[in-house]
Amino acid sequence: MNNEYETIRDQYAQEAKQLWGNTEAYKENERRMADYTQEDWNTLRSGMDNLLESFAKLNARGVDPDHEKPYLLVKKLQMFIDTHMYHCTDEILAGLGEMYVSDERFTKNIDKHGEGTAAYISACIKSYCADK
Numbered sequence: 001m002n003n004e005y006e007t008i009r010d011q012y013a014q015e016a017k018q019l020w021g022n023t024e025a026y027k028e029n030e031r032r033m034a035d036y037t038q039e040d041w042n043t044l045r046s047g048m049d050n051l052l053e054s055f056a057k058l059n060a061r062g063v064d065p066d067h068e069k070p071y072l073l074v075k076k077l078q079m080f081i082d083t084h085m086y087h088c089t090d091e092i093l094a095g096l097g098e099m100y101v102s103d104e105r106f107t108k109n110i111d112k113h114g115e116g117t118a119a120y121i122s123a124c125i126k127s128y129c130a131d132k
Contacts, residue, residue, distance in 0.1 A: 012105075025086040032085065044084050049113075051077050055121045056114030065123040074121075074128040090129050097125030 020026040036044070051073065058070055074093075081088035081096075088096075100106045100118040110118035 025088075025092060029086040040084075047080055047084065051080060052110055052113045052117060052121070055124065056117040059117055059120035060114055065120065065127045070120075070124040071128055071131070074124050077121075077125075090132055093125055094129045097122040097129070100125075 016026065054073055055070070058067075058073065063069055078088045078090075078093050081093075086092075100110055101122045107118040110121065
């Protein structure tokens with residue numbers, strides 16, 4: 001695995017366990033990832049990077065978070081999390097959107113794809129969840 005990715009993952013692992021260790025989503029995530037191969041981790045990392053990069057491009061072009069393109073991208077993000085990590089309900093997705101901007105560690109990591117990407121994704125998720 002990429003050392004930077006491992007460091008970030010390990011940094012959040014203990015905190016995530018303390019915050020959400022008793023939830024079904026957390027337990028499901030632990031079960032799924034326990035058997036991940038190097039290829040699985042690479043797929044997860046590159047897939048998430050591609051999604052974040054797509055959000056960054058929309059943001060850079062000034063596409064409104066209420067537009068169809070970010071709406072579809074949020075749906076794709078939710079399905080990606082569902083497929084590779086845990087069942088991502090709309091409630092969990094909304095919480096992730098808030099965490100992307102309320103936790104500076106997430107903001108900093110996401111904004112590596114472009115300044116303001118975390119806030120943009122958060123706004124897109126908020127719009128997506130409000131529309132359901």
